[in-house]
Amino acid sequence: MQERYDPAQIEPAAQRVWEEQGSFAVTEDPTRPKYYCLCMFPYPSGRLHMGHVRNYTIGDVLSRFMRMQGHNVLQPMGWDAFGLPAENAAMANGVPPAKWTWDNIAYMKRQLKSLGFGIDWAREVATCRPDYYRWNQWLFLRMLERGIAYKKTGTVNWDPVDQTVLANEQVIDGRGWRTGALVERREIPMYYLRITDYAEELLAALDGLPGWPERVRLMQANWIGRSEGVNLAFPYDIDGTSGELRVFTTRADTIMGVTFVAVAAEHPLATLAARRSERVRAFVDECRRGSVMEADLATLDKQGVPTGLFVTHPLTGAKVEVWVGNYVLMGYGEGAVMGVPGHDERDFAFAKKYGLPIVQVIDVEGQAYSTDAWEPWYADEGTCVHSGPYDGLGYQAAVDAIAADLEAKGLGRKQVNWRLRDWGISRQRYWGCPIPIIHCESCGDVPVPDDQLPVVLPEDLVPDGSGNPLAKNAAFLACDCPNCGRPARRETDTMDTFVDSSWYFFRYASAGNDGAMVDARADYWMPVDQYIGGIEHAILHLLYSRFWTRVMRDCGLTQVSEPFTRLLTQGMVLNEIYSRKPASGRVVYYNPAEVEVQLDEKGARTGAILKADGQPVECGGIGTMSKSKNNGVDPQALVDRYGADTARLFMMFAAPPEQTLEWSDEGVEGGFRFMKRLWRAVHLHVSAGPAPALDVAALGPAQRDLRRLAHQTLAKVTDDYGRRRTFNTAIAAVMELLNAVGRFDDSSPQGRAVLQETLELTVLMLSPVVPHATHALWQALGHAGAVVDERWPEPDAAALVQDTVEIVVQVNGKLRGRVAVPAGADEATARAAALADPGVAKFVGDSAIRKFIYVPGKLVNVVV
C-alpha cells in the first residue's frame, strides 16, 4: 500500500474497475427489489456547477447505499437540452444552438464521470434528439384526440422594438432586456393542456405521498388552490344588449355589501366601455403596459376607472357600477370580482381611493366598526347585519341561504373553483420541440399524422433576437396538408421545455425503443423510488410531471399515477458576494477567489480587500452562486486540486441536504485533511502485517469500548443514510470513530483484531460518500473483491451492550450533576444515586422534594 494519499492516481484506477466490470449497468431483475434513484437532469449550460455536484452526490450516496443493502439500483442520467440559454449563446457567438448544446453535453459528461457517479450511461437521454422529442409530439396528438390539448388565446410579453415575444426572465423592470423598450401584453393563440381536469385528483393524491416533504405538498395544494364558493351573475342591459357579468366569490355572505364590481382590462365589458369612453380606453391601454408576471401585477398600485356602465345586483336589484381594475386578472376565475369594501382589504383601499361607499354587513362579536380605517377583523367571518333577510345568520348559514336564493332566481349556484390554470405550452421560440400541427387554408389546423413523426427541428439555424427563425425558414415552413394535400404552412411554435422534463424518467426505463414511447421495462422500474432535486422545482416541474404521468396512464401507457414515491428537495449552494460601486457606473462584482478576508485576533471578520490592488471591497452578504454576482466556484478546479472524493465529502458534510449550503474553501481543506488521516490510519495498521482473528470473548475494557463505539457508529450511520438522509451527521459520527482509532494505542493481537474490524467498518460506512479512496483502502485491508460489491454490514448487538449509564441530574430544571447508574436502573435507584451526589445535595439542601421526574437512561429532575 502506498503511504501517501494520492487521489490523482487512485480515482481513475477505481473508475476503470467500475467501467471494466460494468458495475452500474443494470437490467430488469425480478428476483431482487428494484430501486430507481433519480436526480433531476441538468440543463447543459456549459460546465457543472456546485448545485449539480451536490444533487448528484446525494443521489450517488443513496444509490450506493441501497445497492449495498441488496437492491437492484438504477441511476440514470440525461440532458434537459432544449431551452433559452442556447439561443442566447447563439446570438452572442453566432454558433447554432445545437452545436453549442452538444459541445456542452460532451464536456459535462466527462465531468460527471470524473466525479465517480455510478450511472448507467447506456440509458442516457437528450431531449433535443428527435428520437426523444418525437414522443412529446406523439403524446400531444393523443391529447388533442382526447380533448386534453386545445387552442385558445393567451397573454405574452411583447417587445415592440424587436417584434418578439419575451420570456419573463427577459423582462427587466418592465423593459425588454435587449432593446430597453417598454414591454406590452399581447394576446396570441396558443395550445393549452387541460391540467385543470386533473386538479381534483392531483390535490387528493397528495395525501398518498408520505415520502414527500410536507412543505412541498403544502405548496402544491395551495397552488392547485381548491376553494368552495358561489358563482353568481349580475345581469345587465346595455344599449339593448342583455347579458350577465359573472363573478366567483368565497364570501357570498357579504353580497349585501357589494358597492361596485371590477373587471379586468381584457374583459368584454371593459372592451365595450372603452369604445364609448376615451378615459376608459386610455386606462385599458395603460393596463397593457408591463409584463405578464404575477409578482409584478400583484405589487402594482391598485388603480381603476369607472365605466359608466351599470349591472343589477342579483338580490337587491340595485344598480352597481362596473369599474375596470388593473388588479383584476383575466386568466383568473371569471375575470371580474364583486367589490365589498366593507370586508375585503383590497376593496376597502380601492373604495377609499375613489370615494366609493363602504358598508358594514358582517359583525364580529359586537366590535365597533368604522369606515375610517381598515381593521384586520373586518375580513373575518361573523354574523350578517344590514343584510335584510340574512341578518343574524352565521357564515355557513348565510352562504347556504344566499346560494339557494340565487339559484331560485337562476342567477347563481355553489361552485368549486381552482386557482390552478391550464398549462399553456406554446413558445414562440426556435430551440424546442416543434408542435406537430399543419395550418391549411381550407382545412384549418390539422394534426401531423403519426407516420410523419417526428417533425424534425432543423439544427443549423442561428436566432438573431427578432422572433423565431423557424418562421423565416422556408424549408421548415413548407409542407402539404395531410387532409387535402394542398400546400400548407407548418406550425412554428415549439413546446415549453417543461414538457420535455415531464416524462424523461419513463424514457430512461425504455431506452432505445424506436417503436414506442415506453415499454415493459418501464413497468419494472416505475415509479421512481427516490427523486432528488432543487427546492426551486417544488411546484411547476413536479406538478407537470404528476399531470403528464396521469395522462400517460389514461392513454394506457403505464399503470402508475404518481411518478415519484419519495422526494428529497435539496437546498441551494450559496457563496459570499463581493463588490465595489464606483462613483459613476455600475457595480463591479469580484469572485471570492480574488478577495482576501481580514480577521481580528479572535478570527472574527473585519473586512476584505481585493488581492490585486489591496484596496477594500464591500461584503455584499451571501447569495446563490451565479454569473451575475460573480460568486461561482468551479467544481472542476476543486476536483483537479483535491480529487472527487474530497469534493463529494465536503458537499455531504457541510450541511444537511435539504438546507442551503454555504461554500467554504477552508471547509474543503478540512475534508481533504480527513481523507489523509483516514488513509494514514489504514496505512499504519496494515504496514504491521495481517491482523489475527477477532475473539470477542477475550477483549479487554478498552478493546470492548472501541468495538462498542464502532458498532454504535454503524447503527447511527445506517439510520442517517437510510431513514434520516442526514449525511452530515453520518460523516461526523465516522470522524468521531476515527478520532477514537487515533487514541487507541494497542498493538496486542486482539487490539489489532479490533482495529482491523473497526477500520473495515469505517471503510464500508464511508464507501457511498468517498467511493474511490475506500476502493483502494478495502483492498489494502486484505480483500480481493471491490468494495462497491460488498454488502452493508449489520451492527453486532452483543457489542452494543453497556453495564452502566451516565444520567444527568437537574434541580428545578437546571443541570447540577451527573451520576452513573446500572443500565436499566429503576426510579428508586436513580433517585438515591442522584440525591447522593454532592453537587446535587448542595442545591436540594433541606428543601422538601415536590416532584421527582425520571427519564430512564437519560436524566432525573428534582423539583424543590
Place this chain on the structure above:
RNA sequence: GCCGGGAUGGCGGAAUUGGUAGACGCAGUGGACUCAAAAUCCACCGGUGGCGACACCGUGCGAGUUCGAGUCUCGCUCCCGGCACCA
C-alpha cells in the same frame, strides 16, 4: 402582494419523540517537531464575574404553556425559494 421555508459561538452546523445547548468540522490562540517553512501532532476555544472551585447569562425579537422550551402556541423582524415563458 400571495404561498412555502429559515434564523443556534468568529464561521458551517449538532442536539432524531419537549429532557445535558454548541457534537463534528473550519477559523483563531498557545505549544511540540523543524535551521526555517509546509505538513503533522498536542492543548485551549459562547459571554460576564471570579486566583479558583464555581456562579450567573445565553439558540433573531416580544409574550405564553411546562417540572423542564433551540424544539410547542400566539404576535413581530429580517433573510431565502416559488409565483405559471429561466431551468
